[in-house]
Amino acid sequence: MSIRHSLLALLQDQPRYGYQLRVEFENRTGATWPLNIGQVYTTLDRLERDGLVSNEGGDGEGHVVYSITAAGKAEVQGWFAAPVERVNPPRNELAIKLALAVTLPGVDVQAIIQAQRVASIRALQDYTKARRDTAANQRSADTAWLLVLDSLIFQTEAEVRWLDLCEARMVQQAQSAGQGATRKPSTGVTVEEAAPLIADSRR
Amino acid sequence: MSVQGPQQVLELAKVSRAFGEGATAVAALRDVDLTISAGEFVAVMGPSGSGKSSLLALAGGLDRPTSGAVFVESTPLAGLGLNELARLRRRAVGYVFQDFNLVPTLTAAENVALPLELDGTGAKKAHRQALDALRQVGIPELADRYMDQMSGGQQQRVAIARAIVGERRLILADEPTGALDSTTGQGVMEVLRLRADAGAAVMLVTHEARHAAWADRVVFLRDGRIVDQAAAMHDPTMLLAQAGL
Numbered sequence: 001m002s003i004r005h006s007l008l009a010l011l012q013d014q015p016r017y018g019y020q021l022r023v024e025f026e027n028r029t030g031a032t033w034p035l036n037i038g039q040v041y042t043t044l045d046r047l048e049r050d051g052l053v054s055n056e057g058g059d060g061e062g063h064v065v066y067s068i069t070a071a072g073k074a075e076v077q078g079w080f081a082a083p084v085e086r087v088n089p090p091r092n093e094l095a096i097k098l099a100l101a102v103t104l105p106g107v108d109v110q111a112i113i114q115a116q117r118v119a120s121i122r123a124l125q126d127y128t129k130a131r132r133d134t135a136a137n138q139r140s141a142d143t144a145w146l147l148v149l150d151s152l153i154f155q156t157e158a159e160v161r162w163l164d165l166c167e168a169r170m171v172q173q174a175q176s177a178g179q180g181a182t183r184k185p186s187t188g189v190t191v192e193e194a195a196p197l198i199a200d201s202r203r
Numbered sequence: 204m205s206v207q208g209p210q211q212v213l214e215l216a217k218v219s220r221a222f223g224e225g226a227t228a229v230a231a232l233r234d235v236d237l238t239i240s241a242g243e244f245v246a247v248m249g250p251s252g253s254g255k256s257s258l259l260a261l262a263g264g265l266d267r268p269t270s271g272a273v274f275v276e277s278t279p280l281a282g283l284g285l286n287e288l289a290r291l292r293r294r295a296v297g298y299v300f301q302d303f304n305l306v307p308t309l310t311a312a313e314n315v316a317l318p319l320e321l322d323g324t325g326a327k328k329a330h331r332q333a334l335d336a337l338r339q340v341g342i343p344e345l346a347d348r349y350m351d352q353m354s355g356g357q358q359q360r361v362a363i364a365r366a367i368v369g370e371r372r373l374i375l376a377d378e379p380t381g382a383l384d385s386t387t388g389q390g391v392m393e394v395l396r397l398r399a400d401a402g403a404a405v406m407l408v409t410h411e412a413r414h415a416a417w418a419d420r421v422v423f424l425r426d427g428r429i430v431d432q433a434a435a436m437h438d439p440t441m442l443l444a445q446a447g448l
Contacts, residue, residue: 114423118433121248124416125435132396132417153413160412168250 297366356387
């Protein structure tokens with residue numbers, strides 16, 4: 001997350017002091033990513049050093065007010081214009097965990113998948129409820145928070161779908177490994193069901 | 204959450220369902236215990252063949268368990284004759300199917316009024332209740348339309364209105380959003396959620412996590428057994444923790 005660019009973007013709106021910037025940032029993102037106030041001040045120092053903001057001095061109440069410079073405006077414009085950089089694939093603990101689990105003997109992968117599924121669905125329930133409650137308020141100030149919630153909902157839903165796929169793959173593998181064996185897979189997913197899942201013919 | 208007392212709308216007690224006999228018997232459900240209270244929205248998830256649809260059929264009295272008991276509003280379904288069962292289904296249970304099952308030659312209001320009229324309600328009163336149900340699902344202005352004059356989402360709302368008409372307290376929905384685009388699907392979930400908030404017990408069978416997430420409780424079926432349940436936490440701290448903080 002670019003705190004640097006977020007603060008610059010907020011300063012483009014109007015000059016602000018550190019604490020205001022923190023409050024504005026959290027208002028617009030539903031406090032999903034709380035900012036440490038120390039982080040805000042350090043970032044402002046660096047932005048000033050780099051000539052992207054200028055220190056306007058105190059506001060008379062002990063706050064140091066910052067405003068954006070022309071170079072800072074150009075920086076914000078560049079940030080909005082450029083797609084978010086993908087630093088390789090971002091580290092995904094769940095994917096790493098499952099990748100290790102399937103390669104190690106004696107690990108119950110399906111139990112791991114199911115435990116994660118319950119946790120993910122729970123999170124999805126909470127996001128969905130938060131979205132419903134926020135949408136019901138119909139406050140225009142909530143638009144930004146709704147966007148963030150939508151993003152969390154989509155990410156979590158993708159996680160659950162991926163878990164379904166992992167499980168179906170495992171079952172398929174177990175079935176082709178144990179051909180002729182009459183043992184029924186513990187998930188009850190048949191090969192015919194697993195196939196379309198893998199081809200991802202679902203919406 | 205308490206699931207005791209008169210609030211209990213649906214109860215399945217040690218319900219098993221097997222198809223076939225002897226060595227070739229297939230167990231669709233094994234020893235399932237499940238209770239749904241008034242005002243509660245429960246989603247059932249699981250791969251195809253895990254027993255989801257069997258569970259729904261047993262809950263609505265469309266099928267009978269091999270062993271165990273099903274209670275709808277404290278009435279044991281096993282004790283009912285065919286006519287009594289049909290009557291209870293019409294009065295207490297509403298179904299929403301994936302393919303709507305609406306009658307094309309009837310208007311929206313007539314479709315919704317149909318179960319009431321079959322149950323002996325006078326045409327006028329049935330029509331009034333049908334209009335009320337259509338209002339609850341947000342399409343009172345479409346009462347006189349025929350099915351081929353409505354979109355898929357509108358038809359599904361008619362199907363839901365038919366399921367809730369006459370204040371039925373148990374709503375059973377089987378992949379009700381299957382044929383709909385995702386925005387319309389969300390609208391259907393909203394209607395089911397509102398029904399639950401208004402006091403109905405809702406059971407939804409789905410494989411879509413985003414739809415299951417509208418429920419208060421998500422039940423996971425595997426091989427005919429309940430293997431897990433997830434209840435919403437509604438705890439803001441956990442919400443943030445889940446967001447990776």
